[in-house]
Amino acid sequence: MSTQPPPSHGLRRPAPPGARLSVRSKIIASLTALILPLAALVGLATPAQAATSATATYAKASDWGNGFEGKWSIKNTGTTAISAWTVEWDFPAGTRVTSAWDADVTNVGNRWTAKSKSWAGALAPGATVTFGFNGTGTGAPSNCKLNGGSCDGGTVPGDDPPSAPGTPTSSNVTETGVTLAWTAATDDKGVKNYDVYRDGTKVHTTTGLTFADTGLTKATDYSYTVQARDTADQLGPLSAAHQVRTSGTVNPGSKIKMGYFTQWGVYGRNFHIKNLDTSGTAAKITHINYAFGNVQGGKCTIGDSYADYEKAYTADQSVDGVADTWDQPLRGNFNQLRELKKKYPHIKVLFSFGGWTWSGGFTQAMANPTAFAESCYQLVEDPRWADVFDGIDLDWEYPNACGLTCDSSGPAAIKNMMQAFRAKFGPNNLLTAAITADASNGGKIDKADYAGAAQYIDWYNVMTYDFFGAWAAKGPTAPHSPLTAYPGIPQDGFNSAAAINKLKAGGIPASKLLLGVGFYGRGWTGVTQDTPGGTATGPATGTYEPGFEDYKVLKNTCPATGTIGGTAYAKCGSNWWSYDTPSTLTSKMSWVKSQNLGGTFAWDFSGDTTNGELITAINNGLQP
Known part of the structure; x- marks a missing residue:
């Protein structure tokens, strides 16, 4: 070499x-948007347990066609302090949170969860805290929960969400499949079905306690979790994750x-x-x-x-x-x-x-x-x-x-x-x-x-x-x-x-x-000879450095004119390049x-x- x-x-x-400043700039821009007038305050009442005397209300602060700003307000309506809060809701398919502030927002499928920051969780009686987010789509939140209870503060008997199913176990592991099993979740009104997630993506819904996953890749690691849904269509927490590695090895005859x-x-x-x-x-x-x-x-x-x-x-x-x-x-x-x-x-x-x-x-x-x-x-x-x-x-x-x-x-x-x-x-x-x-x-x-x-x-x-x-x-x-x-x-x-x-x-x-x-070429300028072995005056001009250019550019600006030693070369004007x-x-x-x-x-x-x-x-x- x-x-x-x-x-x-x-x-x-x-x-x-300034690259490291871009994140902060976006945060400031988002916070500034909060001063816009609130519109269409909606209190989302869905069945839930009466675990906390508090309410959560949602408002769309602004809408710009292909996106919107949403805002949640959490109020302690009780007589005792709240140390932390969690708001959960469903968005219909196609509506998503793209960024958030003043809360940690995550999702599993269409179910979204916002957890209070360490500095924003405590709420004295009568106090209110807000958090916001930017989103895409036109849907509105539904099935709202606040600390496991109803977001409107109401109480309806039998509102408890289901518990987490047992951690899945695996059997019949092959190169392309695995059978999963788990113990049932519990719910005061009964469990309707279970969603099975592979590596965080829902792959199956079943009324049973087993699932045979197929079409997998051999010698590959997968992570499975299960989530229960009750007869009121409330989702409980995810089970603990179970790791599975399919059997087999990479075929020695296959090429890297x-x-x-x-x-x-x-x-x-x-x-x-x-x-x-x-x-x-x-x-x-x-x-x-x-x-x-x-x-x-x-x-x-x-x-x-x-x-x-x-x-x-x-x-x-x-x-x-x-x-x-x-x-x-x-x-x-x-x-x-x-x-x-x-x-x-x-x-x-x-x-x-x-x-x-x-x-x-x-x-x-x-x-x-x-x-x-x-x-x-x-x-x-x-x-x-x-x-x-x-x-x-x-x-x-x-x-x-x-x-x-x-x-x-x-x-x-x-x-x-x-x-x-x-x-x-x-x-x-x-x-x-x-x-x-x-x-x-x-x-x-x-x-x-x-x-x-x-x-x-x-x-x-x-x-x-x-x-x-x-x-x-x-x-x-x-x-x-x-x-x-x-x-x-x-x-x-x-x-x-x-x-x-x-x-x-x-x-x-x-x-x-x-x-x-190489997915690139190297080249000279001041060349008069078409075939290799010619003299030059220096490196040809390149986009990022002299004498170097990507294939995607050279294929159009200096197409190959010959091959030698199993690779291509090109002569265009006074430039001479070689590339595959x-x-x-x-x-x-x-x-x-x-x-x-x-x-x-x-x-x-x-x-x-x-x-x-x-x-x-x-x-x-x-x-x-």
Whole structure:
């Protein structure tokens, strides 16, 4: 691999100025809206127990056609103080809360729950407190409850909601199904039926105490809860959750189809997790590497907290179509990944650390591999997002060699690192690494014991791209991701086949090697020669950096004019670019299968077209 950085595999883009102020601005705007005159105050009276002498009334403060502002007022009508309050109501399908203030608002299906903030729960006799929210849809609330009682303060015998059903148990677990059972809920007027939720989504309603779920994915984790409904159509609390993992393992013959999602893509690129859904990509991949976490002070650290878990997503940007609230426990890319996994439960997500820019910290961290692994485990398994990640990817560029910085930890450093991480992360978490593709004599592959480390990992992401680029400003022009050598290639050992063959010859199983492909091109300007090997005057102009451009742009601005070494090149005016196309990726996937490799991965998703041309070619090419 070239000694010049692959800027794409570690590019850092900071949050735009003022990004962290946007949330507060929205809050202030929402609070200001509360001074609008109240309209159509409606007291919602539904049957409920007389547990509290209090009332809750609803008003629509404003309506702007495609959305509205709602407001609840809670009044203590009794003679004793109230320490906390909870308001529950139903919205019809299509009406939702998108943001809220002065209360914690959540939902299960169409049932919404607002709980008092610590500073707003106490109500003296006669006191009133309010909270508000923005919403979409035209429906009005119904079936209102205040602390389990009627929102109008009335009492009707037999109004108690049902209790929670017993925690579900599982049996007959197969690769694609499971049978669930639970003990009955109780209710003073009788239980009508039960709703069964899988990973928070209602999948079945039954009058019985069992449910056989089918159509699941093998070797996949699912979470089930059950909720009772009484004859007055009141919903009780959810049961405790029960975790089920379907049987089976991933077919060894199936291929991994993975790609990197870069946290900084949410800024200038305006590329979000939702794009993986709308482009059709999510249905065609098996794994996502989330890039990057940093390595600092001997530990794994968060790379960009704003993009990772603070950024508030609007409904139109969100995978589930629901806007983040300003005070929800997890936002940003992490929450969007969670939502994507709910929709596509076959996808596994790995948290990737390092990259070109942040590899310098590995040397210090490897002074104590055990402590390093412990720090990374604690970060990946942070309770706020532990369910999001299925493992860790270590992107050290490069152990015992030079990248942006140079390391002299010795050949055994990579093996020692992987051994420590496997010991800490255990057998059920994925452990992978992105590694060099420099197969030249005495090159980077020869510098580290990748074969010795292979026993501890699930697979290697071999970075078989960026072999050549405009960091050699005068040329010669050459494809950055050649599959094979060709006459006149600028350097021996700088091609994908050479790298894969060298790693296999060193004793690494082919099934633990993934071929890397780029969803971008590298290019020069001042070029007169159509075919590779020409001279240049410098890097071609790119949208984000000189000499670099996404495939989705190049396919239109500089269409391919030829192929060499298994990849495409293009000459347009005085510019010369090289990049993979659906056609060359189809050929590369055939090669992956012929070599019995584990699959392929892409850097990075944002370079593909809005309809996922490149991912589609990969998916189709890796079919049995």
